[in-house]
Amino acid sequence: MAALPSLQQLRYLIALHEEQHFGRAAEKSFITQSTLSASLRDLESTLDVTLVERDRRHVAFTxxxxxxxxxxxxxxxxxxxLVELCATARNPLTGNFRLGVIPTIAPFALPSSLATLRVQYPKLKLFLREDLTDVCLDRLLASALDAALIALPYDLPAGIDTLPLFDDEFLFVTADPKLGSAHSPLPIDKIEPEQLLLLEDGHCLREHAIAACGLKSAQTNRTLSATSLITLTHMVESGLGHTLLPEIAIAGGVLSGSSLYARRFTPRGPARTIAFAFRKTTARREEIVELGKVFMQSKGFTGALRAKTARQARKPAAAGGAAR
Incomplete structure (x- = not known):
């Protein structure tokens, strides 16, 4: 029988591929650079093939x-x-669980859900990583995360499955009292694309908002964009344009202290779908389903959310009127 590579050798190879540098890969793997080099040479000897071309300055994979x-x-x-399958069979939702969350969900979905998890599963240690969707999915595939809370639709790589939780409706947000103070919903075809401010490229919320309104990215204001929802609301309050914000962000207080208006659309507003993403091979599928129930039952995702955003859609977030 042919000799097989060890999992540790494969981990070192993956680390080198990610870092493209022997020193950084060794540091990431908590070993010396000489140990890393020797391990990879042994791996190449076992497989009888050259995996990496080396010189003093560069690392190039064949x-x-x-x-x-x-x-x-x-x-x-x-x-x-395999290891997690055995561990979770013994004690579900205990020990470490590594969860990725995208920035347009994390500040608004996590607080109440984490409080519920601490009560229901006190032995669960949840490690959180906030990052963009593509990074979270890459870390899922690399087994560096157990699940990720993302927004759909998204072009998912092979090997990833999802558990949809709920739809998160988009609302129109503006500083203009003529547009924002009306009690009736706003017809979606009344949006002026060139006045629409969105997050910068790389944030899936940008693409969701554009697709939801039937627009093309080139139609929107690409000169001005923001890196976070907080920055985006400041830009809108300064009179630079209007925006679309997800319902959970408004319910979570992103407009608190501002004088902005939030208004629903007609017909019923476009929405994204909040979902758990996970590896199709994961042994923690049942645990992820239980986590999904907690997120759905927590205060942030109940009917109170819709009631709160409905109230905010009818009046400005601050009593002083719109900023001009």
Missing amino acids: AVGDAVVLRARDLVAQAND
Whole structure:
């Protein structure tokens, strides 16, 4: 029988591929650079192939090296899933759980849900990482996360499954009292694309908002964009344009202290879908389903959310009127 590479060797190879530097890969793996180099040479000897071309300044993976890394990621992830299967069978929702969350969800969905989790599952240690969707999905595939709270639709890579939780409606947000103070919903075809401010490229919320309104990215204001929803609301309050914000953000207080108006659309507003993403091979699927129930039952996702946003849609967030 041919000799097989070890999981540790594959982990070192993955680390080198991610860092593209022997020193950083060794540091990330908590070993010396000489140990990393020796391990990879042994791996190449075992496989009888060159995976990495080396010189003093550069690391270049061969074509077969790149292909091996892809399979190595799957093997390491499946090995981790095997260990988790046994651990969760003994004690579900205990121990460590690594959850990724995108920035347009984290500040608004987490507070009440985490409070509920602490009460219902006191032995669960939730490690959170806030990052963009593509980074969260990459970390999922690399088995660095157990699940990620993301927004759909999104072009998911192979090997990722989702558990939809709820629809998060978009509201029109403006500083203009003529547009914002009307009690009736706003016809969605009344939006002027060139006046629409959105998050910068890379945030899925930007693409969701554009697609939801039937617009094209080039139609929107690309000169001005924001890196966060807080910055976006400040830009709108300064009179630079209008925006679309998700309902959970408004219910979570993103407009608190501002004089902005939030107004619903007609017909019923466009929405994104909040969902858990996870590896199809994960052994923690049942735990993720239970976590989904907690997120759905927590205060932030009940009917109170819709009631609160409905009130805010009928009046400005601050009593002083719109900022001009």
